[in-house]
Amino acid sequence: xxxxxxxxxxxxxxxxxxxxxxxxxxxxxxxxxxxxxxxxxxxxxxxxxxxxxxxxxxxxxxxxxxxxxxxxxxxxxxxxxxxxxxxxxxx
Amino acid sequence: xxxxxxxxxxxxxxxxxxxxxxxxxxxxxxxxxxxxxxxxxxxxxxxxxxxxxxxxxxxxxxxxxxxxxxxxxxxxxxxxxxxxxxxxxxxxxxxxxxxxxxxxxxxxxxxxxxxxxxxxxxxxxxxxxxxxxxxxxxxxxxxxxxxxxxxxxxxxxxxxxxxxxxxxxxxxxxxxxxxxxxxxxxxxxxxxxxxxxxxxxxxxxxxxxxxxxxxxxxxxxxxxxxxxxxxxxxxxxxxxxxxxxxxxxxxxxxxxxxxxxxxxxxxxxxxxxxxxxxxxxxxxxxxxxxxxxxxxxxxxxxxxxxxxxxxxxxxxxxxxxxxxxxxxxxxxxxxxxxxxxxxxxxxxxxxxxxxxxxxxxxxxxxxxx
Numbered sequence: 445x446x447x448x449x450x451x452x453x454x455x456x457x458x459x460x461x462x463x464x465x466x467x468x469x470x471x472x473x474x475x476x477x478x479x480x481x482x483x484x485x486x487x488x489x490x491x492x493x494x495x496x497x498x499x500x501x502x503x504x505x506x507x508x509x510x511x512x513x514x515x516x517x518x519x520x521x522x523x524x525x526x527x528x529x530x531x532x533x534x535x
Numbered sequence: 536x537x538x539x540x541x542x543x544x545x546x547x548x549x550x551x552x553x554x555x556x557x558x559x560x561x562x563x564x565x566x567x568x569x570x571x572x573x574x575x576x577x578x579x580x581x582x583x584x585x586x587x588x589x590x591x592x593x594x595x596x597x598x599x600x601x602x603x604x605x606x607x608x609x610x611x612x613x614x615x616x617x618x619x620x621x622x623x624x625x626x627x628x629x630x631x632x633x634x635x636x637x638x639x640x641x642x643x644x645x646x647x648x649x650x651x652x653x654x655x656x657x658x659x660x661x662x663x664x665x666x667x668x669x670x671x672x673x674x675x676x677x678x679x680x681x682x683x684x685x686x687x688x689x690x691x692x693x694x695x696x697x698x699x700x701x702x703x704x705x706x707x708x709x710x711x712x713x714x715x716x717x718x719x720x721x722x723x724x725x726x727x728x729x730x731x732x733x734x735x736x737x738x739x740x741x742x743x744x745x746x747x748x749x750x751x752x753x754x755x756x757x758x759x760x761x762x763x764x765x766x767x768x769x770x771x772x773x774x775x776x777x778x779x780x781x782x783x784x785x786x787x788x789x790x791x792x793x794x795x796x797x798x799x800x801x802x803x804x805x806x807x808x809x810x811x812x813x814x815x816x817x818x819x820x821x822x823x824x825x826x827x828x829x830x831x832x833x834x835x836x837x838x839x840x841x842x843x844x845x846x847x848x849x850x851x852x853x854x855x856x857x858x859x860x861x862x863x864x865x866x867x868x869x870x871x872x873x874x875x876x877x878x879x880x881x882x883x884x885x886x887x888x889x890x891x892x893x894x895x896x897x898x899x900x901x902x903x904x
Contacts, residue, residue, distance in 0.1 A: 486772050490720065507721040508736040508807065 448534040449521045457517075460495045461488050473518040478511060489514055496520075500528040543690040544755035544904055546700065550746035550846035551610045552833050553588045560833070560843075561850040564858030565876050569832045571727055571740040576718045578711045585723045586740030587709055588834040593743070595709055597640035599648035603708035603743065604665070610745050611666050611704075617749070619702050620669030625692060629675040629685035629705040631838030634658040636710025679802075680764065680889050681705060682746065682841030683897030687762045689750050699752050706745035707837035714741055720772065728805025728835075729863020730828035731814055731872040737807040744836025744843040757849055758902045761791030767894025774812055774894050781816030784896035788886055789820040792900050797821055797884040798857060798873075800848050803828020804835045805862065809890065814869045821886060825873035831862020841889045841897065848885050848901055855880050 454468035457477070466482065477492075478484050484492075486507070493510045497503060502524060504510050513523040525533065549556060553570040554563040563570070570588035575581040578596035589595060593602040618624045634652030641649040652658045659674050675685045682705040689701035707713075717723040717739070726738035750759070767780035774780050799817045803810060803826075810828075817826050829844060830836075836843045851857040859875040860867070867874055879885075888898040 485770060493721065494719075504721065505724045506726070506736040506738065510721055 447521065449524065450517055452534045453517050453520055456495060456499065457492065460492055471517060474516045476516060477514045477520070496524070500524050500532050502527045541690070541694045542758040542760035543693055544751045544753065545748050545757040545759060545849070546751040546755035547615050547749040548747065548757070548846045548849050549610060549613045550744065550843040551590065551606050552744055552836070552843060553590050553742060556613065557846040557850045561847050561854065561858065564829055564832055564847065564861060565856060567861060569727070569861060570742060571832065571834050573725070576711065576714045576723070580711070582715070583718065584725055585714060585718055586727050586738070586834065587714060588740065588742035589709065590743040593708070595711060595714065597636045597649060597710050599637065599640070599646065599652065601634055601637070601652050601708070603706070606708070606743070607662070607706055607745055608666070610747060614702065614747055615749060617700065617702065618669065620663065620671050622671050623698050625671045625673065625689070625698050625701050626668050627673050627675055627685040627689050627701060627703045628659050628662065629681040629703065629838060630707050631676060631678050631681050632707055632710070632713050633676070636712040639710065639712035676838065678891035678893065678895060679835070679837050679840060680891040680895045680897040681838030683762070683764065683889055683899070686748065686750065686759060686841070686899070687764060690759065690762060693750060693752050700754070701750045702747060703750065703842065704745070704747045705839040705842040707839045708743045708745075709741055713837070717741060722806060727862060728831045730803030730805045730831045730860055731801070731810050731826065731868045732863040733866050733868055734807075734863065737805055737810070739804040739806060740830065740834040742830075742834025742836045744833065744839040746839055746842030746846050748842060748845065756904050758904050760900045760902065761788040762899040763787045763897065765896045769894040772892060774809060778812040778816050780894050780896055781812050781890070782820065784898050785816055785820040785886070785888070788898045788900055792821065792884055792886065795884045795902070796882050797824050797886050797900070798879060798882050799824045799826045800844055800885055800887045801826050801828045802840070802888055802890045803860065804830050811868055813888070813890065814872060817888070818869060818871045824871065824886070825877060826860070826869070826871050827857060827873050828860045829858060831860065841887070845887055845901065848887055852879060852885060852901070
């Protein structure tokens with residue numbers, strides 16, 4: 445069974461970035477989000493960061509931290525689990 | 536790509552920073568002082584504290600008329616008398632933001648007085664009337680290479696015989712709109728900028744700044760040559776990862792500087808990626824040239840930085856001492872980065888470079904006439 449946070453993140457990526465030809469299930473857990481198969485660039489990353497900050501009540505302070513957090517869906521999930529109030533995580 | 540091989544003279548040059556005029560700013564940089572302070576990014580509305588350097592006596596919040604007008608009038612008072620704005624003495628007004636903060640203030644307050652300074656043409660027309668210029672005034676705005684673009688256009692006007700002298704004035708004063716925009720990009724954070732330093736995350740600071748140069752066909756102790764512009768047209772915020780955009784801009788300047796011993800006044804905002812690309816390109820184009828950046832103290836004065844830092848570079852050459860790279864601690868990205876001040880009498884030129892969003896690059900060689 446898929447991890448609820450990972451599944452939620454994939455849906456957020458597709459919705460936030462309006463990826464018309466990509467389904468959430470198509471996004472691999474470990475593929476790089478920036479510079480990977482999704483072809484996301486730094487502006488996409490910013491859009492995603494803003495959405496993540498609102499959704500999970502976290503703060504991503506710098507562009508370098510954002511790039512690190514967005515290494516992959518699995519990495520992003522770990523990053524959010526470390527910082528977010530557990531009550532804001534999907535169960 | 537735009538190049539202007541012919542040299543033009545600088546008859547006068549000056550600036551205003553939070554430290555004061557060019558001599559005061561140069562002296563403060565030599566002392567290693569930092570003008571940046573933590574300021575709430577939204578002014579009176581608070582927000583995250585970010586590194587900003589404001590001219591003393593003004594607040595980040597917008598006023599109508601803008602409170603930066605006093606600083607601009609002071610700077611204008613140091614410009615040599617001339618029939619500025621007449622066909623033989625055109626004015627080029629450059630900057631990145633002009634009074635755009637006024638439009639945000641208009642939205643926040645509903646006070647129509649803010650609108651008059653908010654757009655480039657209306658802001659420039661008000662300045663023209665306030666400063667007593669004639670109608671021959673051009674507006675040049677291309678983000679953080681605006682000042683360079685104004686200099687190259689003014690040089691071309693002089694080179695084409697359309698004017699004997701030209702005034703290039705550049706200014707950028709901060710507002711919550713501008714600071715908030717940079718903060719949204721996650722590059723204006725609570726870390727203070729440390730240009731060209733090895734560390735885990737980058738940061739930039741923003742500063743108020745204004746500068747001017749009177750360019751002349753025959754008059755002046757300084758020359759600008761090899762003026763070069765190149766735009767990668769690659770991405771809104773990123774440069775090509777191979778640094779080729781920096782090289783394409785610097786190579787023509789290197790050709791003009793061949794045989795001279797130069798130092799390199801870099802852009803150096805404090806972002807890691809662009810800093811590495813710039814230092815690498817400078818090292819290849821100007822082997823052995825010490826690289827300095829002053830935005831770790833002054834902040835990035837945006838569209839005015841090219842003129843503000845030109846005025847300080849001229850002051851450095853005039854006094855024989857170049858301030859080192861201010862900001863941060865620890866090692867530099869490259870051994871070509873000068874962290875300490877150095878005597879410059881043995882050098883016979885300064886390469887001044889600026890970069891901007893969209894992969895825009897600009898540079899020129901400053902030398903003695």
